[in-house]
Amino acid sequence: MPSRSTRPLRRHPRRVLRSRTPFVSVILAALLATAAVSGLARAGDPKTPLGKWMKPNMGAPLAGEDYDALKKSLDLVAGKTPKGDYPQWSAMATAGSAAAAKQDLKAVKASCKQCHDAYKDKYIKDFPDQPFP
Ligand code: HEC
Numbered sequence: 001m002p003s004r005s006t007r008p009l010r011r012h013p014r015r016v017l018r019s020r021t022p023f024v025s026v027i028l029a030a031l032l033a034t035a036a037v038s039g040l041a042r043a044g045d046p047k048t049p050l051g052k053w054m055k056p057n058m059g060a061p062l063a064g065e066d067y068d069a070l071k072k073s074l075d076l077v078a079g080k081t082p083k084g085d086y087p088q089w090s091a092m093a094t095a096g097s098a099a100a101a102k103q104d105l106k107a108v109k110a111s112c113k114q115c116h117d118a119y120k121d122k123y124i125k126d127f128p129d130q131p132f133p
Pocket residue numbers: 043044045046047048049050051052054055058059062070077089090092093096108109111112113115116119120121123124
């Protein structure tokens with residue numbers, strides 16, 4: 001039977017494929033899971049030099065309710081409006097600074113949120129590498 005000798009050869013690739021399929025999907029699933037997890041972990045991470053500066057100079061003093069440090073940082077930010085379409089930047093930071101002077105935690109947080117809601121995404125797009133301060 002001449003066909004017998006060729007059959008194992010022809011079958012071989014198919015068997016390899018079939019046995020590898022579950023393995024490949026396990027790897028794919030693992031890769032997807034990793035991507036999802038690292039995507040989540042990165043959601044609140046600073047993307048720019050400004051963001052990296054914000055963590056110790058805004059985030060930390062806010063957590064510690066260090067109003068002097070907050071006021072200083074907010075004043076600095078108020079004086080550094082980015083080039084382009086950021087009309088409310090300085091006013092938002094100045095409002096935050098005034099709130100810090102009054103030790104009004106709620107109003108300070110509101111200024112952080114206002115600016116982040118208005119400009120965070122835009123700033124990350126416009127100035128991924130701009131040094132700050
Ligand atoms: C006038 C604008 C403005 C004000 C006011 C402001 N921020 Fe930000 N902040 C930004 C921008 C723009 C980014 C995005 C930069 C980045 O993520 O790299 C940012 C990013 C951050 C980050 C790092 C990224 C993140 O999502 O955690 C932290 C932490 C942060 N700000 C804390 C604060 C806190 C706390 C306050 C208020 C006390 C504050 N900021 C006030 C503009 C502002």
